[in-house]
Amino acid sequence: EDKVVQSPLSLVVHEGDTVTLNCSYEVTNFRSLLWYKQEKKAPTFLFMLTSSGIEKKSGRLSSILDKKELSSILNITATQTGDSAIYLCAAYRRGSADGLTFGKGTHLIIQP
Amino acid sequence: NAGVTQTPKFQVLKTGQSMTLQCAQDMNHEYMSWYRQDPGMGLRLIHYSVGAGITDQGEVPNGYNVSRSTTEDFPLRLLSAAPSQTSVYFCASSYSGVGVGTTEAFFGQGTRLTVV
Numbered sequence: 587e588d589k590v591v592q593s594p595l596s597l598v599v600h601e602g603d604t605v606t607l608n609c610s611y612e613v614t615n616f617r618s619l620l621w622y623k624q625e626k627k628a629p630t631f632l633f634m635l636t637s638s639g640i641e642k643k644s645g646r647l648s649s650i651l652d653k654k655e656l657s658s659i660l661n662i663t664a665t666q667t668g669d670s671a672i673y674l675c676a677a678y679r680r681g682s683a684d685g686l687t688f689g690k691g692t693h694l695i696i697q698p
Numbered sequence: 699n700a701g702v703t704q705t706p707k708f709q710v711l712k713t714g715q716s717m718t719l720q721c722a723q724d725m726n727h728e729y730m731s732w733y734r735q736d737p738g739m740g741l742r743l744i745h746y747s748v749g750a751g752i753t754d755q756g757e758v759p760n761g762y763n764v765s766r767s768t769t770e771d772f773p774l775r776l777l778s779a780a781p782s783q784t785s786v787y788f789c790a791s792s793y794s795g796v797g798v799g800t801t802e803a804f805f806g807q808g809t810r811l812t813v814v
Contacts, residue, residue: 620803628805628808629741629805631803631804634802685743686743688733688740690739
């Protein structure tokens with residue numbers, strides 16, 4: 587059975603701290619890994635990773651995929667209160683049951 | 699630029715009632731899907747479609763029907779609502795989902811459904 591596991595499930599840090607969120611996956615016919623940020627409504631896209639070892643960056647956020655370890659990390663540096671959200675990791679599989687397999691998410695709270 | 703539009707945003711149903719959640723996208727995406735999000739469960743795939751006229755079941759399809767008569771629309775039907783279907787429902791679309799996985803999925807704003 588396909589699964590995606592995120593850790594930690596929740597995290598409380600102070601503004602300015604650096605955080606690392608983890609995602610591991612066991613997905614048949616794995617194609618790519620995606621990170622989403624979910625505040626109050628719909629998930630919004632952050633990164634898609636298909637190649638191992640290549641870091642993707644967007645401002646203070648960065649992410650990398652390790653296909654050997656079947657895992658990915660999302661780093662946020664110099665955190666701000668606006669980073670408070672649920673961060674979702676999803677593995678994209680191809681095959682007869684196409685679609686995204688999501689982890690349960692990491693609930694990140696940034697305290698001022 | 700509307701993106702993915704879901705209606706309604708909120709709905710309360712009585713057990714046994716039926717209803718349709720609407721989803722429309724204006725990006726000419728081939729791939730559309732429905733997810734439900736429950737506390738502690740993450741997002742789970744209900745049904746998906748890889749193009750007009752083609753639908754398939756996802757992880758949790760029981761109690762739901764879908765159809766895809768046009769590229770733009772992908773309605774989700776609850777046949778006989780049950781309290782276990784209380785959830786937040788998200789519709790998503792992407793350019794292509796089959797054998798590609800190289801494009802992001804765009805999500806609608808969600809429908810919060812309560813079945814009493």
